[in-house]
Amino acid sequence: MSSRADTVLFEAICTPARSLGQRGMLALCLALGLASAVTGGLFLWLGAWPVLGFSGGEAMLVLGLLALHRRWAARTAEVLVLTEGALTIRRTDARGRREELVLDPYWTRLRLEERPGRVSLLVLRRRGEAVEIGRLLGEDQKRDLAAALDAALRRWREPVFDNPQLR
The missing domain is CATH 1.10.287 (Helix Hairpins)
Structure with a gap:
């Protein structure tokens, strides 16, 4: 049986572009x-x-x-998972090394930093700490990820409660 903390609200898997099949x-x-x-x-x-x-x-x-x-x-991948209790970032680099970061989604803020002439940075900030995400993605994919993750974090922070008595 799954608890409320294990419910996945958002999941994104970022992999490098592989145009050659x-x-x-x-x-x-x-x-x-x-x-x-x-x-x-x-x-x-x-x-x-x-x-x-x-x-x-x-x-x-x-x-x-x-x-x-x-x-x-x-081998390279980055997985972002938002659950009721945490925002988890799991990374696997080209050598197979794994890294996992767990952030509190309430205090985490997402920011897309524009850099003229270069691909933008997608950064999660919390209490003075900055974590770059989406390093493997291009400009358009970063914008899509930023919009989707921002919407998921906003829904998590500001839930809409359905009260049948108020209908």
Whole structure:
């Protein structure tokens, strides 16, 4: 049985943008391999055969680093959960390390700080302490998260009670 303190009022999961899916990664690997083979073949035809090894090595290095970046980005996440008793921020970084912050939602204030020429900061403030959230998000996603979280915090602070006797 769930208690009132465990009721989830708001939950948001922030992950980095991953525009390249599995099929896109395969297409990129094939295109890079083909370009490397054509370049290596051209230099082999011109008699500069040592370039062939470097061309293949570069392609393998680029693909390896891209695969490593994709694996690290898949682990990275930030989860915001508002319950009756707390606002919890759970973060997992690229190395798998986890961090959890628990804030009192009544005293926590949300602020979107504009920075000209850069992505805005989304900050939760309480009693002189500031915690940045939504680091993985772009400008539009931060604005959406700010609006949704602000509305959830406002509903939590100013509940509307339905009294059937007053109807």
